[in-house]
Amino acid sequence: MAWILQSDRPIYAQLVERLKTEIVSGVYPPGGRLPSVRELAATASVNPNTMQKAFAELERTGLIITMRTSGRIVTEDTAMINETRRELAEEQISQFLTQMNNLGFDRSEIIELLSERKGEDVHE
Amino acid sequence: MNEMHTGSLVSIRNLSKKYGKHTALKDVSLDIPRGRIIGLLGPNGSGKTTLIKLMNGLLTPGKGQILIDGNLPGVETKACVSYLPERTYLPPAIRVKQLLSYFTDFYADFDRQKALAMLSSLQISPDASLKTLSKGTKEKVQLIMVMSRKAQLYILDEPIAGVDPAARDYILKTIIQDYSEEASILLSTHLISDIEPILDDVIFLKDGEITLTSSVEDIRNTYGKSVDAYFREVFSC
Known part of the structure; x- marks a missing residue:
């Protein structure tokens, strides 16, 4: 594809x-x-x-x-791979926060919403 | 790959062509390096096919010059340029395998095995007669023939217009995987969005003049939109 x-x-x-x-x-x-x-x-x-x-x-x-x-x-440098993983995650979070801001949510509301989802970890 | 070309593969200088009073191409100058896939884009009647026919020696320039690998269009250039015309030139009564023999006879650089493999991937029988094939399948056969040459330059005039999306994907993948790094592909199309990700550069032609030559990435960087979207903007009616 x-x-x-x-x-x-x-x-x-x-x-x-x-x-x-x-x-x-x-x-x-x-x-x-x-x-x-x-x-x-x-x-x-x-x-x-x-x-x-x-x-x-x-x-x-x-x-x-x-x-x-x-x-x-x-690379076999797993620290570097983990760091890249972290960077990609930060980018996703920034995008998410921007979108949520546009919807009018502030940080504490966002965190509250997220914590409601705690425990429903999705495994593919 | 960019560093591999030695000089231009194609050099066009001050090329003009008139049909009677109508100017089809006006003072076109252009260089095509090796190892690039280039889209020739423009609305209907902008001069794309005229330029392509001139490069293949099917028309003679009014003014100016075309050099391909140092030669004027002629016997030498036909040996190293693989050309897919916009219309078919094949007799309808011929079978696919006869076509394979023609190409083997005509072109020293034709790879018969490669053509057979591609025909088989698209489930086209070598025994089929061209007149029994659908329009799209005929186009596939012709494109397979053209892409099975080990040419320096492939000139494809509207190569995918009549082909279904699945075959289009297959053909684009074949183009990407198989052309030599020393070769270049010039293709004219109005289906920009389908082909945009495989292009290095684009040439915009309007009323017989080149209005822009740019890399795809530069257009996306500069304007924050695809070549397709940019084209629609530039040529909006």
């Missing part, structure tokens, strides 16, 4: 986010091998140069590493 992309933002940034999510969620585990740029570009139905650019960004941050012989792997 082609990845679903938003129309109002650069495609490259969306690929970076999607790849980060797949790494922190274990689709690509620490030390695991990543598909080639071409394969992943075909899967996502995006331009290979754009996918290459997304890979380069993840390499720059150290989340993925290019091996001389065996393509690209995910």
